[in-house]
Amino acid sequence: MSKPVPVPFSEPPWLMGLPSAYYNHSHKKWQKTCRALVDRLLMPEGGEWERAGDVPLDLYSKFADANFLIPNLSSPLPVKWLHKVGIKELPGGLKVEDFDYLHTLIYTDEMARVGSLGPTGAITTGIAFGVPPILKFGSHELQEKFIPDLLLGKKRICIAITEPEAGSDVSNIATTATRSKDGKHFIVNGTKKWITNGLWSHYASMAVRTGGPGPGGLSMLVVPLLSTPGVSMRRIRVGGQTAAGTTFIELDDVKVPVENLIGQEGMGMKYGKTKLHNLGNPSLFLASFLSSCPVYMLDVKLNLPVMQNFNHERLTIAISVNRLSRVALSSAFAYCLKREAFSKTLMDQPVVRHRLAKCGADLEAHWAWIENYTYMMTKMSEEDASRELGGLTALAKAQAGRVIETCASTAMLLFGGNGEVPGARIPGGSEDVMLDLAVRQLVKNFQRKTKELETEIEGPAGSSKL
Incomplete structure (x- = not known):
């Protein structure tokens, strides 16, 4: 059976049959593998899950069983640890040591085809941002304690930075961790807000105040959550990713073993004296993330001290948002081919074609930018990518917001105002007709x-x- 002709803008150019210099046989095979798994695990009911505000309890385990959680970690993957827990291949036979940033791009793009950040965020955000601090800066004993179960999906983790009074300004964090009299535990008190995946997480990589005011008094702990005395959690419903399990966490005299300290205690003020080549020093990791903590949706995530991790976070955001923009624009394109007004289709209206063309130009230019930066990351060392691409990937992430705003607004307008703001632009005659x-x-x-x-x-x- 022949495949249907894809709607314009519904796929990146390389998936529309156009030649590309970026993708090899491994990438093309990986794309087919990812599409098949996403079609099976997410696409049939993903939209309904987001409308309902939750995902099935077994969704995470299904991804874990397929080794389909691992691609959320940045390239290169933690090969030694993966081999140690018995994961040598990803779905489709891709060896973990062969995984590169173009595989990351493909995985992220395919996951976002569901058209919402909720269902995908429910299974990706925690492992993507909660595990790296332990892998990068945790002691060998700390890794032995947590990493195997986290990589195998037997346990879940989140990243917990944001508080009601400390969003982008992380230096205002007020959650305290004081040592017990016997010195065996930190006693944690405070609140965390906008914590994605918190509801389902056994642990959180959490920023806490172990010292005085300002960033120099901050440290990171692996804090137990589920079924832990003193921990209470409730869902926060947010627009755009309700199913992702955004959580408000309250901590009342929560006992955390001192061995759960990630890196060294309270070294946040060192960043100003740190050169790039020193950023891998575990004692300085807090300083680095404090210097640059961008907001990812409604939750501030940990920025690791090597800029490659900045690049990973921002790049994956840009990829996801580009695909969401693509879903919106191509859906509007298909609708305009069929919907009639004034005895002709919307596509026959010059003003409609003009709107679609402007969105398409922004969308494809942004995608070309993403592909280019991703390819660069496959050819550069971590140090070189850290130095050269940090700012550029930040621009790509920022531009993603501009692109989705344009594409989503245009799509809602062309669909007849099925959205909050565009809904006010339709009564009394649609905007394009009025113009x-x-x-x-x-x-x-x-x-x-x-x-x-x-x-x-x-x-x-x-x-x-x-």
């Missing part, structure tokens, strides 16, 4: 008045009136 009507009316009035003026100047036949 066209206004100009035609202005032209008509101009032509009428011009003709009247010419008649008045010329006067009746035979008259000498000027």
Whole structure:
């Protein structure tokens, strides 16, 4: 059976049959593998899950059983640890040591085809941002304690930075961790807000205040959550990713073993004296993330001290948002081919084609940018990518927001205002119809008045009136 012709803008150019210099046989095989798994695990009911505000309890385990959680970690993957827990291949036979950033791009793009950040965020955000601090900066004993179960999906983790009074300004974190009298535990008190996946997490990589005010008093702990005395959690419903399990966490005298400290205690003020090549020092990791903590949706995530991790976070956001924009734009494109108004399809209206074209230009330019940066990351060392691509990937992430705003607004408008703000632009006549009507009316009035003026100047036949 022949495949249907894809709607324009529904796929990146390389998946529309156009040649690309970026993707090899491994990438093409991986794309087919990812598509098949996403089609099976997410696409059938993902939209309904987001509308309902939750995902099935066994969704995470299904991804774990397929080794389909691991691609959320940045490239190169933690090969030694993966081999140690028995994971040598990803779905489709891709060896973990062969996984590169183009595989990351493909995985992220395919996951976002569901058209919402909720269902995908429910299974990706925690492992993507909660595990790296332990892998990068945790002691060998700390890794032995947590990493095997986290990689195998037997346990879940989240990243817990944001608080009601500390969002992007992480130095205002007020959650305290004081040592017990016997020195065996930290006693943690405070609140965390906008914590994605918190509801389901056994642990959190959590920023806490172990010292005085400011960033220099902050440390990171692996804090137990589920079934832990003193921990209470409740869901926060947020627009755009309700099913992702965004959580408000309260901590009341929660006992955390001192061995759960990630890296060294309270080294946040060292960043200003740290050069790039020193950023891998575990004692300085807090300083680095404090220096640059961008907001990812409604949750501030940990930025690791090697800029490659900055790149990973921002790049995956840009990829996901580009695909969401693509879903919106291609859906509107298909609708405009069928929907009729004034005895012709919307696509026959020049103003509609103009709107779609402008969105398509922004979308594909952004995608080309993403592909280019991703390819660079496959060819550069971590140090070089850290130095050269940090700012550029930040721009790509920022541009993603501009692209989705344009594409989503246009799509909602063309669908008849099925959205909050565009909904106000439809009653009394859709915006495009009103714009066209206004100009035609202005032209008509101009032509009428011009003709009247010419008649008045010329006067009746035979008259000498000027």
